[in-house]
Amino acid sequence: MADLNGVNRGQLLLSGAFVLAVALIGLTIVLTSGGYTTTLTTQDTSVERGTDAIATRESVSADLERYLRDVNEEPTATTTRSARKDSFRDLVSQLGPWLNERYAEHGQLVDIGPESAVSFERGYQIELATDGSFDRLDTSRNGPGTETLVSDAKARNVTFVFSDVPTGSSSFDVTFDSGSREWLLTVTATGGGSQWTVTVDRTGTTYARTCTVTGSPSEMTVDVDGATIDGDHCLALEAIEFEEDNYEVTISGDLSGTSGQLWLTGEGTPPSTSYDDSIVYSARVPFTYQSATVDYRTELRIAPEEIR
Template structure:
């Protein structure tokens, strides 16, 4: 009989191990960027134990927004600089095919618990926000050639009164030796007396580059990296707050309190490299002040949550790596 008990215990442990492995596998599948109604059901179920209150409405909203942002990034990441109409239509269709099943699944799930939750395209039909990719894809100084004379302009504006995302800079060389002469990216409020954020790059020695961010309230943050010299390059990712792939205190501090700003380059002749960014205005707009390619900036999705005690409606703005 002892042997039987031992075998049973082993069987139980084996079943527990298999069950644990199954749960882990399901969890890993749920992490995939490609959103499906089946994986989203698991996400919705996590809210079932919450009391129907305002915080639940916000929690569901945040989950929907995060999943849609991941899916948008998966569909549109790497979109061609100037996509053909057929390519653009195909990408938009892929995103719509995620949105509509998600809306149906969300509504059905929460209806069982006395809540009306709806995720749809805006009534006006303006699901997608058209935008522009402003880029310098070959190594050059960050100055702008005059359209008439070709003379490089040190201080220039890339776009006005825009939202900004996917801002990345590859710094390949830097000659400035002080903050006053350093290359500066300025995010300036369109208001005449509004606040501004600046990011300045300059040398602090023969082998060191300092990155300095200054905020509108007098805040000042810095970090240092090896000075780019043509063989050593430094990537700056504004949204991630990283320089050279690691955390940079100066970039991580960037938190504009407004959504729209002018994107300005100052002392562009003192730095060379490449850059990419996307703004929420098409190239044909007067807001875009330089050459750019048409791309999709983001999406706007209508979110509604109603219960016996809570009524909440808002527009979700889907824009991966947005600087806010």
């Protein structure tokens, strides 16, 4: 009887071990299947998800922006706006076939153009690349000490490099008027010239913020649409929304007591004939991306962030 019980106990132990082994094998299969499924999911290619189309679009846009910047930097004396447009179209006609060939190897179609479908927006550039008093901008079109830089249009690359700013009660003023909102940017020196301040006020409200450069500066770079002063973020400048609004941009105040340099790119027709109106403000280029799973067509708007 004892032997029988021993056999039964052995069989039970053997059966239990078998069940446990089967359970472990089953669990391993379940975990492995889950891991395999996860691997397949994470290995889903960027082409299938469509993110490759976006990345390709951004890469092509960056290339076109660099070229349009180069086109706009050609000297005005030897280049017209028409010649700039022809040069840009020529690039599109050459870049399209190259993109076709490059991406075809990976089973995708990437194309831009045709060049006949490329359109342009007219623009102009104000460039005071040498140091000097800002009263050289005053053409007395709007009264003494006031000059319109942009008239109800988009603007970008609004960058001042000040080498001298007014002190005391005097100031150098830049007004950005969108019609519904008006911002006043004021530049002045305080503390006997030991600190230069940039203040942005919204007309008709209590909004006012100031950024200050200390240490008796000899130069101050104010990138208005980049919202930086000497490369550092300036919260006050963030209020002026260049991408959203058209502006009437004017300068006024103590222009003769303010010296430095200025770069500005405006859209449309310049308010003064002394501004370079031969540049291309922006270009629009058809873009196509096709793969086995993605068909993406859009229009690239090429507008370089910096023309200097």
